[in-house]
Amino acid sequence: MSTLVNIELFKLRKRKISFILLAVLIGMFCLVFFSHYYLVESSETTYEVLAAPLQFPDAFNLIFSTAQGVGTLILVILASFVVGEEYSQGTVRQMVARIRTRPQYLGAKTLSLLIMALIITVISLLVGVIIASFTTAKLGELSLDFITLSLFGDIGRMFGGTALTLTVNALLAMLFVILAKSAWAGIGAYIGYGLVEGVFTTMSASMEGGWLKSISSYMITPNTYAFVHLEEGGLSLWFPQLYPGVLHATMVLLCWCAFFVGASFYLFQRRDITA
């Protein structure tokens, strides 16, 4: 299995799209932070409220929420190409014919997606911290006073939640790609699902109560918001009280992960691989 995972990572390193998407990730971080910074600079009345997300420790909210948004987009595209292009290039036949055991082949793909989710989260954190150091210094004073023990706990939760968010979305994309046997069809289906879920979540959030409202707390997106906020102190743009608790969100997202992996493996095992 480790050989197959290494092969997957080797292929990723050799693809141009990996580096293009990495550049997009860094570019989007710069865009989010510096557009926000421009907004703060051009406004004086709400200076503190607007400036807080650009300064430590609140900046971690913005770092991880940006990582979730942009990272998800990037990992979904990567996951779709990693799995889907094997169909369009026909290499899935070559690989499966040689490996013979399909779970091993798909297991390596799944593990490489998990590794990619971690890598994207780490890169996002590094890029975010570098940019936030700059914005913190520009808007006030850069010191290490904000570092507390509870902050490490918050960062750990946000980091884990972001990696989990990226993973669950990548696995959903993988399932769609396997279903459609095409990268683009998989991306299209993923976008379609996102729209439907968004509409449903908005509708159910506006309801007074009832089972429809409770369903939204078991969907993917509302649970991904549970991780990205500081527990204490600082100003925050986020409203965690609207979202499920961290434990609930973790359990729900892990269940979705298990379902997507199970469905992908079942489909891949059952279906013929034709030219």
Place this chain on the structure above:
Amino acid sequence: MTVLKTEHLTKRFKKIVAVSDLNLQIEEGEVFGFLGPNGSGKSTTIGMVLGLIAPTHGRIELFGRDIKDDLSSVWPRVGVAMENPPFYPYLSGWDNLKIFSQILGDNAGARMEEVLDTVKLSSRARDKFGTYSQGMKQRLALAYALLSDPRFLILDEPTNGLDPVGMREMRELILRLKEEGKTIFLSSHLLSEVEQVCDHIGIVKEGRLVTQGRVDDLTSEIGLEKLFLKAIEEG
């Protein structure tokens, strides 16, 4: 020793019967030509042998073992060159072989230079697969098939898209492999190619085997082209 044996092999795709009650037997050292018009079920049969397509009915044996069993001991003895060689276009020929040599293990990696020399692709091995001509792609597919020094080679339309020079080179290569004692299963619709390299043939039509036997015996009275057309028309 029987290298490949199929018994009542059948594959249905919904209402379409792609392969019907196919019984093949290939002995060690044979070069078996698997002939048939386009859409006759040749690639589906190979797909079933490779484990890519699940048979609806029947069984397949490789080196005396059912392919549903653990094939880890016999599978490295099988080399496959697929139709429309499927490799990663953004990787070089060398990197593509490297990936598959890692899966094959043993000394496959050490054989990379040797097999690239054999198929005369060493000078372009570092170029991306996506830049290769069809002939070079076919040669890389054959290099991949030879990586594990297999005893049994499955070649699916290996001369597809080759120019006359490329076809001759491929034919000479197959004959050389035959002289080395390798068993070869050659799927093709090019009669001249099959006639020149194969000692046994099977002709399929609409998934059914309509003729099977030694080339010399089957073509003693009429040429292969006539035999093929007769089998297709009457079958």
